Amino acid sequence: xxxxxxxxxxxxxxxxxxxxxxxxxxxxxxxxxxxxxxxxxxxxxxxxxxxxxxxxxxxxxxxxxxxxxxxxxxxxxxxxxxxxxxxxxxxxxxxxxxxxxxxxxxxxxxxxxxxxxxxxxxxxxxxxxxxxxxxxxxxxxxxxxxxxxxxxxxxxxxxxxxxxxxxxxxxxxxxxxxxxxxxxxxxxxxxxxxxxxxxxxxxxxxxxxxxxxxxxxxxxxxxxxxxxxxxxxxxxxxxxxxxxxxxxxxxxxxxxxxxx
Ligand SMILES: Nc1ncnc2c1ncn2[C@@H]1O[C@H](COP(=O)(O)OP(=O)(O)OP(=O)(O)O)[C@@H](O)[C@H]1O
Ligand SMILES: [Mg+2]
Numbered sequence: 001x002x003x004x005x006x007x008x009x010x011x012x013x014x015x016x017x018x019x020x021x022x023x024x025x026x027x028x029x030x031x032x033x034x035x036x037x038x039x040x041x042x043x044x045x046x047x048x049x050x051x052x053x054x055x056x057x058x059x060x061x062x063x064x065x066x067x068x069x070x071x072x073x074x075x076x077x078x079x080x081x082x083x084x085x086x087x088x089x090x091x092x093x094x095x096x097x098x099x100x101x102x103x104x105x106x107x108x109x110x111x112x113x114x115x116x117x118x119x120x121x122x123x124x125x126x127x128x129x130x131x132x133x134x135x136x137x138x139x140x141x142x143x144x145x146x147x148x149x150x151x152x153x154x155x156x157x158x159x160x161x162x163x164x165x166x167x168x169x170x171x172x173x174x175x176x177x178x179x180x181x182x183x184x185x186x187x188x189x190x191x192x193x194x195x196x197x198x199x200x201x202x203x204x205x206x207x208x209x210x211x212x213x214x215x216x217x218x219x220x221x222x223x224x225x226x227x228x229x230x231x232x233x234x235x236x237x238x239x240x241x242x243x244x245x246x247x248x249x250x251x252x253x254x255x256x257x258x259x260x
Contacts, residue, residue, distance in 0.1 A: 003067055003159055003191045004030040004053065010061030010215075011048050022048040024215035025062060030208075032158075033185055035192045037206030037223075039199070041246055045215040046195045047087055050161050053193070054084040067158050083157030085148050087164050087195075093137035097128055097147055100136055101154065108155035115154075122150040125180060127173070141168045149177065153184075160184065162194040166201060178205055199238040209238075211245050219245045 006026050013020040023045040030036050040046050051057035053066055055075040063070070069077030091100055098119055105115030123129045126146040131139060136147060145168055152160060162181075166174045178201070184190035196202055202209055203223050211219040211226075219226055228234045231241030 001032070001068075002029040003032045003034075004028070004064070004193065006053075006062065006064040008062030009049065009052060009059055009064050011045075011052060011057065012060045021215055023052070026212065026215075026217055028210055028217060028220065030191060030193060032191055033189045035181060035185055035194065035205055035207045037202035037209040038193060038195045038212065039197075039202055039209060039242060040195075040212035040218075041248060044212045046212060047163055049212070050084070050163050050193070050195065053078075054082050054161055055079055056084070080155075081158045083152035083155065083160045085152040085160075085162045085165055087167075091136045091144065091147060091151070094135065096133050096135055097123070097139070098132045100147065101150060104151045104154040110155075118154060122153060125153075126150045127176060142170055142173050145169055146173065146177075149180075156188065157190070159191045159193065162192065164195055164197065166196065166198065174201070181205060199242055203238045211242065213246045 006028050009023060009026045010021075011023040013022055026049055038046055038049070048057065052059050052071065053064060055071060055078050059071065063072070065071065066078045067081035069081065071078060095103070101119035101122055102112070102115045105118045106112065110118060123132050126149060128143065128146055128150060131143055136144065139147065145165070149162070149165055152162070166177055169177065181192050181194070182205070185192060194205070206223060208220070208222055209226055210217055219230060221229065223238060224234055226245070227236040227238065227241045230244045231237070
C-alpha cells in the first residue's frame with residue numbers, strides 16, 4: 001500500500017495577470033519508509049505540491065491520499081500523519097528555542113511533561129542543546145533551519161515533508177541531517193518526501209527520484225535507473241542526468257531511450 005498516492009493532482013492560481021498553472025497534473029506513488037527526492041527547476045511546482053499534500057493549499061484538480069486519508073475528505077487525518085518543514089520557516093522570534101519546541105509538542109496534544117522530554121530529545125537529535133535557552137531571533141541561519149526541522153518532527157509524523165531542508169546549512173550540519181533522515185527511515189519507518197537543489201544530496205539520500213518540470217512529472221526512478229535512461233550511462237552524474245531530463249543542458253551522447 002502506497003503511503004502517498006496522487007492522481008492528476010493540480011493547482012492553478014488566479015492572478016490579476018491571469019491563471020498560473022503551478023501544478024498541472026502530478027501522478028505518483030510513494031511506499032512506506034521510502035526516501036523520495038522530489039527535484040525540479042525553480043518554479044517547477046515542488047513547493048505547491050508539498051503544500052497540497054500537507055493540506056495547506058487546496059488542489060484545483062485531481063486527487064490524493066496521504067497515510068490512507070483523502071486530502072479533501074479527511075484533511076485532519078492527513079495533518080495528524082504528516083510533518084512539514086517549509087522552504088522558509090516561521091518561528092516566533094520572541095520565545096526561546098525550548099519554549100518553541102514545547103509549544104509545538106503541546107499543539108500536537110502531548111502533555112507538558114511529554115512535550116518537555118520531547119524537546120530535549122529533538123535538541124539532541126538536531127544539535128540544538130547549546131542554544132535551547134536562546135531566543136529564536138538570535139539563532140544563526142543554520143541553527144534556525146535545524147529548529148524548523150525539529151518542529152516538523154515534534155509529533156513523530158509517519159510522513160515527513162522537507163522543502164529544501166539543507167539550504168544554508170554548513171557541511172557538518174548537512175551530513176548530520178542526512179544521518180537523521182536515514183535514522184528516521186531505518187528506526188521508525190518514516191517516509192521522507194524531500195526537495196533539494198543539491199543533486200549530490202539527492203544521489204546520496206534518495207531511494208527514488210521524481211523530477212518535476214513545468215508542473216508535471218518528467219522522470220521517476222532510482223538514481224541509477226535515471227542515470228542509465230537519461231544521463232547516457234549508470235556512471236553519469238545526477239547533475240548531467242537532471243539537465244538532460246529538464247532540457248536545460250546538453251543532450252547525452254548516447255540518448256537511446258531506456259524504460260525506467
Ligand atoms: N500563490 C501564488 N500565486 C500565484 N502564483 C504562484 C503562487 N504560488 C506559486 N506560484 C507560482 O507557481 C509556480 C510554482 O511555484 P513553486 O513554489 O511550487 O515552485 P518550486 O518548484 O517550489 O520552485 P523553487 O525551486 O524555486 O522553490 C511558480 O511559477 C510560482 O510563481
Ligand atoms: Mg519551492
